[in-house]
Amino acid sequence: MSLITASADGGKSFVSLRTSFSIALGDYGKNDLDKGCFTTSGMSFGAEGAWFFMKNLGVGLDVNYSLHSVDAIALATEKVRVDQFVLDMTVRSEPYSILTIMSGFYYSLELTEKLSLQPKLIGGIMFGKTPFQLFEPTFFYLGPSYYKVTSSRDYGFALKTGLLIKYDLSNCIAIGINADFTYSRLIFGFKTAGGNHEDRERNISYLDLGIGLIIKL
Numbered sequence: 001m002s003l004i005t006a007s008a009d010g011g012k013s014f015v016s017l018r019t020s021f022s023i024a025l026g027d028y029g030k031n032d033l034d035k036g037c038f039t040t041s042g043m044s045f046g047a048e049g050a051w052f053f054m055k056n057l058g059v060g061l062d063v064n065y066s067l068h069s070v071d072a073i074a075l076a077t078e079k080v081r082v083d084q085f086v087l088d089m090t091v092r093s094e095p096y097s098i099l100t101i102m103s104g105f106y107y108s109l110e111l112t113e114k115l116s117l118q119p120k121l122i123g124g125i126m127f128g129k130t131p132f133q134l135f136e137p138t139f140f141y142l143g144p145s146y147y148k149v150t151s152s153r154d155y156g157f158a159l160k161t162g163l164l165i166k167y168d169l170s171n172c173i174a175i176g177i178n179a180d181f182t183y184s185r186l187i188f189g190f191k192t193a194g195g196n197h198e199d200r201e202r203n204i205s206y207l208d209l210g211i212g213l214i215i216k217l
Contacts, residue, residue, distance in 0.1 A: 012216065013049075013052050014048075014050055016214065018044075018047075019044070020178070020180070020209055021041065021043065021044075021209050022042045022066050022068060023208075024042070024206050025206055026205045027202065027205075028068075028202065031074045031078060038072075038074055039069065039095075041069070042066060042067045044067075044208045046208075047064075050106040057107055060103065060105075060120065061101075062102045062103070062120075063101050064099070064100045064160075065098070067095045067098075068095055070095060070096070070133070073091075075091050076135075085139055085140050087139065089136065090135075090136040091134070094131035095131055096129065096131055100160065104121050104122030117164070117166070119162065120160075120162045120163075122162075124158060124160075125157065126156055126182075126186065128202075130149075130153075132148070133148065149190070153188070154186040154189070156186050156187075160180055160181065161180070162178060163178065164176050164177070164214075165177045166214060168216075171216075173213070173216075175211075177210070178208075178209070178210045180208040181207050183203070183204065185202070187201045187202075
């Protein structure tokens, strides 16, 4: 996990690029066919900038892209469990992909001369894409050799709260540990084999953890 930033001066304002380890939480990480997504940990990549117009208060913009893998074995196991006509199943799946664009408020709290905390509360929009999935079931009797679920997209309002623990190495350079929690509720639409439309509501939440270099403006 790393955080790479670029800047000009030695104030609290900053512009940054980051890479984080991303952990699926809540329903988003559950192995449940009704509400869960069978997602596992993944990676997030983002760009962020904040301008502190007061001593401790600032505004900023955050853009983040996340990929979360799907536990194909758990998904196949659950499919077999609920379908009495299926003996076995193999699942191949792409990851879930999530893009967020948010803005909001940043705060800086100095603990010592070099150590500070920078919490943030921001909101904006989340664009979500479900994975393309291929299912290969083995039936008791005759049945399809495979079937597929194509990707679905939705967007909605999202919230993010985060905390950066920052230690200044100089007037321009610092090292930091960051944690960001993101949440949104999206509704993905699908067409069934019979041609009917089906909506699947999903609560999307995950925690991003990163560590690395900060260069202040």
